[in-house]
Amino acid sequence: MMFKFLYPSHLFSFLNKGISIISAIIIPFLFLSLIFALLISPQDYIQGDTVRIMYVHVPAAWMTLMCFGMISFLCILTFLFKTKNTILLYKSIAPIGLSLSLIAIITGSLWGEPTWGTYWVWDARLTSMLVLMFFYLIFIFSYKFISNQNLSLKVCTGISVIGLINLFIIKYSVNIWPTLHQTESIKIIGRTTVDSSMLLPLSMMLLVFFLYCALIFLMKYKSEVIRIKKKGLKKI
Amino acid sequence: MLVRAAKKRIKILVATLSLLILIAIFSLVVLRDNILYFLSPTEIKNSENLNYSKKIRVGGMVKTGSVSINNNEINFIITDLSNEIFVTFKGTVPNLFSEGKGVVAEGKLKDKKFFIAKRILAKHDENYMPPSAEKILNKDVK
Numbered sequence: 001m002m003f004k005f006l007y008p009s010h011l012f013s014f015l016n017k018g019i020s021i022i023s024a025i026i027i028p029f030l031f032l033s034l035i036f037a038l039l040i041s042p043q044d045y046i047q048g049d050t051v052r053i054m055y056v057h058v059p060a061a062w063m064t065l066m067c068f069g070m071i072s073f074l075c076i077l078t079f080l081f082k083t084k085n086t087i088l089l090y091k092s093i094a095p096i097g098l099s100l101s102l103i104a105i106i107t108g109s110l111w112g113e114p115t116w117g118t119y120w121v122w123d124a125r126l127t128s129m130l131v132l133m134f135f136y137l138i139f140i141f142s143y144k145f146i147s148n149q150n151l152s153l154k155v156c157t158g159i160s161v162i163g164l165i166n167l168f169i170i171k172y173s174v175n176i177w178p179t180l181h182q183t184e185s186i187k188i189i190g191r192t193t194v195d196s197s198m199l200l201p202l203s204m205m206l207l208v209f210f211l212y213c214a215l216i217f218l219m220k221y222k223s224e225v226i227r228i229k230k231k232g233l234k235k236i
Numbered sequence: 237m238l239v240r241a242a243k244k245r246i247k248i249l250v251a252t253l254s255l256l257i258l259i260a261i262f263s264l265v266v267l268r269d270n271i272l273y274f275l276s277p278t279e280i281k282n283s284e285n286l287n288y289s290k291k292i293r294v295g296g297m298v299k300t301g302s303v304s305i306n307n308n309e310i311n312f313i314i315t316d317l318s319n320e321i322f323v324t325f326k327g328t329v330p331n332l333f334s335e336g337k338g339v340v341a342e343g344k345l346k347d348k349k350f351f352i353a354k355r356i357l358a359k360h361d362e363n364y365m366p367p368s369a370e371k372i373l374n375k376d377v378k
Contacts, residue, residue: 042366046332051364080245116357117330123273161253165260178295179273180340185362195365 015222022215029211033204041201053111055201059209061104061129065167067097067213068132071139072160072167079157087153088228090160091143092220096213098136105129116180124173125181128166135163274340277319281348288345294321295340295359303335314339314351325353332358 037055044051074090077083108126109119120126139159146152174183185193194202238246264271274295280286294314302313311324312335323341333339338359343352 045367045370115332124271177271182362193363195369198364
């Protein structure tokens with residue numbers, strides 16, 4: 001059976017295995033990627049060393065978008081089929097996404113000061129990213145503080161569906177409107193405008209961020225399951 | 237198989253989602269003027285109801301060879317390759333401000349061809365490469 005690990009009896013051994021594997025590889029891999037990103041990779045031709053902020057900013061931004069996409073998917077699934085396990089899954093993802101969106105915004109504004117000459121502007125990309133952060137906040141509040149399970153699920157689904165539209169606005173904001181933020185460099189269709197010597201550390205850092213998210217997710221999920229087992233809660 | 241209640245929920249979700257997308261599209265179209273972070277010289281030339289006392293932003297490329305500095309006043313031309321606008325600015329510009337690169341100027345219009353900037357922001361493009369790669373690229377162009 002493919003989904004054997006989802007059975008409660010197998011769940012903990014699966015979670016523990018995942019946590020131990022990821023925590024064993026993440027630290028050496030993080031150091032390797034940081035060496036590539038901070039020392040080996042070249043300077044940019046106009047920005048100089050400032051370009052190294054990209055290796056944190058871009059993976060954080062991508063992962064926070066991915067986290068919200070996952071949350072929306074799981075929330076819609078929960079709303080449609082009333083599955084209980086998915087509630088725990090999206091509750092475990094949401095804090096990660098919030099912290100990553102904060103990282104993306106803070107590193108972005110630190111990058112903006114030396115390049116654009118300002119920490120913050122109200123252009124379409126930056127504003128929609130801030131809106132995403134507030135969506136995460138409202139989402140977390142609405143499952144934490146609404147005690148009625150049904151109502152909480154409805155509110156969460158509503159927020160995640162509106163947030164899903166916002167994801168597309170974030171993605172295409174730099175193409176539709178003139179923004180101070182540059183258009184995307186890494187394209188699925190067309191030529192990527194990041195030099196290959198910078199693309200390698202960027203993809204390594206993306207993998208590090210992914211592993212970090214997976215690690216925190218597994219830990220949070222485990223503690224959520226334990227919390228329910230301990231208390232026999234009515235509301236998941 | 238899907239139970240009837242789940243089917244009903246699917247219908248509710250699809251209806252809400254399409255309604256929300258419509259609302260989002262309409263509001264973005266209506267709010268377009270507020271979302272635009274800057275206007276290009278062409279848009280300024282073509283627009284009829286310009287407010288000369290309101291703070292606006294003009295963006296484009298710094299025309300090559302147009303930058304002149306005297307005392308602490310800097311004059312340059314913003315171009316979008318079809319129209320141009322003359323900009324004057326007192327103060328310091330960001331490091332990335334240079335000829336042939338993107339720029340956003342914030343300030344007031346004097347007339348459709350003359351802009352008094354209060355703040356200059358550098359807009360950089362989506363190209364990232366080491367200095368050595370840039371030299372090779374420039375050689376290819378020449």
